[in-house]
Amino acid sequence: MATRLRILILEDSPSDAKLLLRELRRGGYEVEHRRVDNAADMMAALESATWDVILSDYSMPGFSAPLGLKLMLDKGFDIPFIIVSGTVGEDTAVEAMKAGAHDFFAKNKLTRLIPAVEREVREAEERRRRHIAEISLQESEERYKSLVESSPSGIILQVAEQIVYVNPAAINLSGATHESALLGHSFGDFVFPADVESITQLIQQSDQAQLLRLGERKLRQLDGQELDVEILVSRVKYYGHQAIQFNLHDITERKQAEAALAQERQLLRTLIDNLPDRIYAKDAEGRYTLKNQADTRLMGAISPDEIIGKTDFDYYPMEIARQYHTDDRSVLHLGHSLINREEPFVDADGKHGWMLTSKVPLRDSQGHIIGLIGIGRDITKRKEAESELTALYNATSFLYRADSLANLGEQIAKAVVKEFSQADCGVLLLDKAHNRMIRLARAGSYTINPTTPLNLDEPSLVAEAVKTGQLIYAPNVRESPDYVIGDARTQSELVIPLRISEGIIGVLDLQSDRLDAFIQKDQRVLSVFSERAAAALQIMRLYDELNQRAAELEWRVEERTAQLNNAKNRIESILNSSSDMIILCYPDGTISQVNPSFDIMFGCRPDEMLFQPLISLVIPSHIPRLEDVFARALETQQPQRLELTIHYKEQVTFEADMVLSPVVEADEKLQGIVCSLRDITAHKEMERQLHQMLEEAMSLSELKTRYVSMAAHDLRHPLAVIQTSMDTIQHYYDRLTDEQKRAKFSQIQTQITMMVAMLDDILILGRVESGKLSFNPTTLDLVTFCQNLSGEVQLTSGTIHKIDFSSDGLCDAVNVDVNLLHHILWNLLSNAIKYSPEQSPVKFTVTCTPDWIVFLVQDQGIGIPDSEQAHLFEPFHRASNARQISGTGLGLVIVKQSVELHGGTFTFESKEGQGTTFTVTLPQTPLDRQG
């Protein structure tokens, strides 16, 4: 198989390159090549591929073999560089070889090419292998050195008793700062002299290849301090010499941890040994692995070690051991903790007791149960006290079932005697008010029962107990200074105060015919008993008091109820017989009761009004007033009166006089309001009518006064004329001609006529105003009436006016009051003539329809000024433009009143200087109508 060869050819001539390639193929190479002829291409070729050989022409245009060689070397390549040149001088060749070319020959000696290539390729390969070996050796050394240098263990090499190498850790361990402090010394200088020999011996005796452990030693540091180390020794080659390598591990921390651990263990041990509770541990088989002193003592052993490895079956009776075993299995197999179980036990002396036991599983780091820890507390004493209390409780349970104080006292005394059969017991209660003790009960073997109270002012054991609040015990009464002889049999006495939170309420007085009859335990139990007895006595005392009060109260309530019933009956008889409506209200304004009069008036069912608000009885607009007055009655507690309109359910409406009277009990508490109602509708109506009549009379009187005043004024004018005319005639009778005298008399006559007319008008008006002018219709032929009237007016006016009368519709039989109609038409027609120029026509029409009669009087006279039209119907008013024409100022007032008596209307239209039209519209009136 042909050898593959990668050739880079530096050659400008392709044909020369071909020659080289042919030669190489001839030599059996499979050649892969690239030809370049400048530096840039060569660089690219070097960087892009791996070459076995570079063949180079010596000189090329712009490039040369030395330049190519330099380029290759500069780039750090180690490729065989063979120069094949055309003409080559000896010097040039030498120079090129010096520069690093591997061979040099002429192109005409190509036979040298193959051998040169073979040789150079082989050598290059060798150079490469050697290079790799050197590098790996170097790396290995460096790795070892770094391991040694960075090792936490101190490493010391010693050749022929002299230290030749130390690593940084060893320098550190020895307390030095630099290796120079150690090099040249012997390792023996750094251990204790006592150790030097044993170490030397151990090394000499040891096998060459064996790693020798010298164990824990103490290293002497340069400053004399000691350091705990573990030393390993091995034999190594060092630069061809036999060397001993010491490896030193600092074990200071480990030693300290061990010491701490040991201390902790000791602490724990001390702790558990000194606890009064039993503490023990068992393995998975129930064998003891740990025991504290308390447990050890209990089991009758001297040292815990005696019990370690044994089980409960070795120590306890079968029954108890089996119970313990069952508990252990539950903890060990099921992992259930047993907390605070009270269980019986027997100690080494065979004494039975009670233990409060907790057992919890002990687990390894993986959580597997490997045993249990047990803690036991001796609760025998507590259990005993409990049972004592239970007994006491049973003995005192009757305390709350007694039904009277005396009964309770007796039971207490009996219970005490029953408990202490040799004693005699008295129960005494404190009577603070008299500073003495009342004897409540007594029981016992003395069978006497004194009843006289015991005075506390005199010294006695009882008085002492009450005073101090302490239990007083006289083991031998003869030796007690406070003892007062009661019963000669008494040898010892115990007085126990009966105390509640508020203080002492009495004592238990126990006496015995034996000396020192009450032991400590009895005193304790009796103290507790006395507390309960005191509480029961107090409750019974309160209960008795309560019963007494309740009875008293009951009696009072009965008496009061009887009183109330009497009062109620009285009130009800008043209510029922009253003709006024009476309503009882609660203070909130709702109704609590009504009397029969009310029910009749309002048509109510009984109790229909109950809880209805009082205000529901009045019209809405009166509600605020009623609320106000109601509130005032409540506030002032004084009766209040008001008048208002009652309205209830669209059926009952009347004017009412209401009186609201507060009902105040003896304790001044307001019970409610009594509301009495009286129907005053008729009364009110009468009052209204009277009022109206009075008003009418007043207004009529006023009107008359006004008329009289105005008439008196207006009558002065004609009187003044008459006076003057009369005086003139009298005075100048001789100087006046007959003609003048006649004129004067005529003047007087005119004025008198006017005064009569005015007085007539006033009388008519007076009759109208006072209602005396009544409406009396009669059937009338209106047309004829009007025609006649027109003629009368024309005649009396004394002037030349034409009244132009016309009629329309059926007017021959209408119902009118002739008198009134005469007033109306006479006034209107005479006015029309009076206030019109002579000769001007007056139009007078009457139109009859089935419903209405319409009169129209139209003139072309002076008219009425706009500003005065509003005052036209006022009595005595005369328009400013009518002064020169005589008139009373009453005519139109009479017309208006007369029209109104007919139930008709009266209107006018007027323009000053043009004329006036008056229109009177009267309703057609049936004959039977009366005004």
Add this chain to the structure above:
Amino acid sequence: MKTILIVEDNQAIRTELLGVLGLEGYEALGAENGDAGILLAQQYQPDLIISDITMPGLDGYEMIAALRQNLQTAHIPVVFMTGESEPTIIQQGLQLGAVGFLTKPCPLKDILATITKHVGS
């Protein structure tokens, strides 16, 4: 000859008075209201004015007030003759400067005596 001015809206009274004054030898003038009265007073400078109070147009009070405002007429004495006899009305008239008061109906001798008192016979 003395001149007397009668101011009176009632024509009958006015006519009667004018006739009487003529018979008594006075120059008598008649006016139907205050406006006319002022005009005649300025024009004829009467020696006395006899005036009603309640009249259409300028009434007696307004007239006397206007006469007092004018130097030409301020000095002319005015006598009221009225149907009113209320003291307040008389008081008001006197305050405005009236020199006499006559109540209708008034006897002729009282009227003539009043005139004589103020203008002489």
